């Protein structure tokens with residue numbers, strides 16, 4: 318098997334918080350995984366689990382506290398300015414709020430020209446126009462109906478397509494899509510997910526799809542990573558995780574996917590902030606305070622990651638791994 322495109326090795330990121338940085342949050346805590354070429358991988362977890370932090374470190378928008386990220390075997394933190402520029406030709410991002418990525422006073426065309434100015438300044442107007450038109454067509458948009466117009470003339474879904482078209486201009490090896498469909502309505506969401514799938518099939522682009530929505534992760538990805546409070550609790554083949562969830566947190570997440578036949582009922586789940594913070598100080602499993610199966614060992618000893626079956630890993634004492 319060929320080497321992975323990206324190797325995330327023992328990644329940890331600590332943020333200082335509170336008065337004069339008195340409290341530390343391990344937003345990402347010893348996380349390791351690979352992204353293979355052409356793979357769509359979902360990073361799933363509730364708010365604050367560390368997903369965006371991992372995406373930002375991969376995009377080199379944030380340094381890790383420890384651990385490293387290898388891209389095609391090279392440590393991305395060691396890239397100099399020139400190498401970093403070529404890295405951004407290969408690694409592109411699409412974020413949650415498409416409106417925030419455009420300057421409302423300029424026509425849409427500007428976001429494409431900025432890509433050319435940064436990466437291919439020598440490309441002339443004629444060739445630029447041809448490439449822009451092709452990449453808009455690739456995402457299902459008619460260039461004549463897009464170019465020359467202003468951001469406010471488009472819907473969120475159309476703007477997100479335009480941003481994907483922009484990312485595709487450089488034919489990236491990896492697209493980091495951080496909550497890229499969260500602000501869209503349900504049918505537009507599926508259109509954009511299908512588009513990401515097509516991009517992978519056509520260009521062989523790997524996609525890191527960051528989401529809090531388990532169902533979207535299932536729909537799009539080959540591999541799923543489940544995060545809880547900075548740690549990977551379960552990961553592997555998407556089908557295996559959804560058909561045979563192992564970790565109590567994954568099971569709880571799957572059970573909490575809303576069912577059309579069930580009405581909402583308050584179950585007293587809102588926890589005080591002190592309790593939230595205390596989670597970061599547990600020596601064992603972060604999930605112990607919420608886990609119905611937690612034993613003394615779960616509070617004291619951090620569970621190791623074990624391969625429960627082929628391509629299906631879990632970090633939970635219920636499955637051994639001493």
Ligand SMILES: Nc1ncnc2c1ncn2[C@@H]1O[C@H](COP(=O)(O)OP(=O)(O)OP(=O)(O)O)[C@@H](O)[C@H]1O
Nearest residue numbers: 332333334342344363364365366367368369370529
């Ligand atoms: N710059 C920062 N300074 C201090 N704490 C931070 C910073 N960025 C993130 N955090 C904290 O790190 C933890 C993980 O945040 P992160 O944004 O990575 O989570 P997430 O899973 O992406 O959440 P969401 O889905 O809400 O975006 C959170 O507790 C967050 O408050």
